[in-house]
Amino acid sequence: MPKPSVPQPERQEKLQVILRHAAQVFCEKGYEGASIRDISRSSGVSLAGLYHYIKSKQQLLYLIQIHTFKTILAQLENSLSGVMEPVEKLRILVHNHLDYFLQHPVEMKLLAHEDEALEGTFRKEVLEVKRRYVEIALEIFEEMRGAGVARRLNPRVAVLSLFGMMNWTYTWHRAEMDPRADALAETIAGMFLHGVMNGHGDTRAKSVRPAGARLRNRRARADNL
Amino acid sequence: MPKPSVPQPERQEKLQVILRHAAQVFCEKGYEGASIRDISRSSGVSLAGLYHYIKSKQQLLYLIQIHTFKTILAQLENSLSGVMEPVEKLRILVHNHLDYFLQHPVEMKLLAHEDEALEGTFRKEVLEVKRRYVEIALEIFEEMRGAGVARRLNPRVAVLSLFGMMNWTYTWHRAEMDPRADALAETIAGMFLHGVMNGHGDTRAKSVRPAGARLRNRRARADNL
DNA sequence: ATTTACCGAACGAACGTTCGAACGGAAGCG
DNA sequence: CGCTTCCGTTCGAACGTTCGTTCGGTAAAT
Missing domain, CATH: 1.10.10.60 (Homeodomain-like)
Incomplete structure (x- = not known):
């Protein structure tokens, strides 16, 4: 031996x-x-x-996808630990997702774009992590509804639309001209929560940031490829 | 002859x-x-x-993409003609996009997913139509801002996030369980305009539909499930 | 002596594309 | 009318290239 x-x-x-x-x-x-x-x-x-x-080309993609997904999932669960307020949880999720997205654009594009390339066991394992990730977002949204928010919305549509806003960034975000992760996350989380029409059609801009101002300390962690 | x-x-x-x-x-x-x-x-x-x-495999994809894109663009311009209210224009854009998306899922997935497959002149021509399409959305959004709405938002981020919500649907929408085009468009347009938190964090559901209630002779049904 | 790291060369299969010939109906002509 | 010419359509077969993967071997380290 x-x-x-x-x-x-x-x-x-x-x-x-x-x-x-x-x-x-x-x-x-x-x-x-x-x-x-x-x-x-x-x-x-x-x-x-x-x-x-x-062992194969497929395994190559599998290793990249599974590592990326497990890392962003673990980071999310860590950032979420101890947070009670559903709305703050959601803001943290958006920040975490976009932070990772803009810091690892290559791997995240692979996750978003090569969703159907794997087959068999490889595919199932990646899908399982994805399922858990989406599940967290859905639970947060249900908590928000439980707190009396967004009762009239289809949760599946709402949450997957949020992922649409976030994941689609890989098709357009250019580091040299677009907002960085923090500002982008604020904008997208704000749009998701309050829409583009602050108030009801006129200008009024309320202080639309209940929590999540100090989640910086939560995210400073080691992540490598 | x-x-x-x-x-x-x-x-x-x-x-x-x-x-x-x-x-x-x-x-x-x-x-x-x-x-x-x-x-x-x-x-x-x-x-x-x-x-x-x-003439080639590339031309095959090109013909599909250019026809699809020009059709949805023409349909949009037609639906928009005569409409003055920016918010209603935006609702029409969302309805038009999702309507076409769910009626031609195969072609629209190709448009969304195979964005980088073409090269040279083929690529440029499709990108040109895409540019015009996005331009229309940006102009509408600027009109909304001109009317005093969403002044604090980055227009590029807002509009591309809206496209993110709409285009991402190809990855998750299942006809047998998810809302049909009309309800989906209502939900997404509503989220874009007012966010998921109707009011400012508590329940109250205002009458959040200023215009666009009678877009066509469509079913005026809310989303369920 | 065995294991690990590494690679040039080759394997069979599949790729996008082209060639050359066959088919079939309309047009030209006696 | 029959006969020939022609042209758009069709396809089996093959072109040369590239694909993912494996083989057989060398060199170094244990």
Whole structure:
């Protein structure tokens, strides 16, 4: 039973390098449009050499997606712990989502755009994490309704529309001209909660920020790829 | 000078059949993941036979996208003609978009999902129609601001978030369980205009529908489930 | 001596596209 | 009318390329 002193950590490190390059290539050319040879070229590892770290092209996408999703989910659960107010929970969710989105645009585009590329077990496992993630948002929304808010709305439509606003950003957000994560999250959370018509059709701008002003300390955490 | 009595119309008809099958295949397997052979099999036209109607795989996607986009744009401009109230214009835009989306889910998914598949002139031409389409939404939003609404919002973020809500539907809307176009449009337009918190955090449901109640002869039913 | 890391070369399959020939009906002509 | 010419349509077969993956081997480290 050989106990490799070096292999384990170095192997994982190199796998991470490969995954980073693979994510970049998948992002640029799409999963189907990207070839293993593209990833080989980009990462500097030979074509055959890649297969010492992965078993297939599908597994490559799977590893990227599952890691990204589990990370953003764990970060969300952590940020949410201890928070009671449903509306603040929702603001935290939006901040967390967009923060991660703009900090890891490549991986998040892969999550949003390559939703149907995986098959079989890979697909099921990623979908399971996604289900949990959406479930959290739905529960928060139901809590808001329980507190007497948005009773007339279809929760599924409302929550998935919120995800639509957030996830669609990968198609248009340009770092050099658009708001950064914090401002973007404020805007989108504000739109979701109060709409674009502050008041009922005229100007009045109330102080539309009940909570969530100090969730900065919650999110300063270590995240790597 | 041969004057073909039959050829012209029949040729166009058969092309339409091919385009329909191609759209279906592209929708199911993605543009890169779908092969010309898949389309050949699906449409019943031989592999070589396809090339009598199209010049390349890219042109196939181009023809689908450009036709879909020009149709929905023309329909929008038509529905908008004569309407003065900005808020009603916006409601019409949302209704028009979601109406078309749910009536042509395959083509609209292609428009939303295969945004980066085309290259060169094909790409530019589709982007040009898209630009005009988004421009209309932006102008409407600016008119709303001119009327004293939503002054504090970044128009680009607001409008693209609205498109996010609408376009993201292709990832989750199931005809058998989700609201139909009318109800969906009401909900999304309502969320965009007034947010999910009717009033400012408590229950009261005001009459939040200033105009656009009689868009057409549609069912005026609220959303359920 | 065994295991791990790595790679050049090759595998068979599938890709988008093209070729060359066959088919079928209308047009030209005696 | 028969016969030929022509042209749009169709397709089996093949083109050359690229695909994901594997094989067989070398080099270094344990």
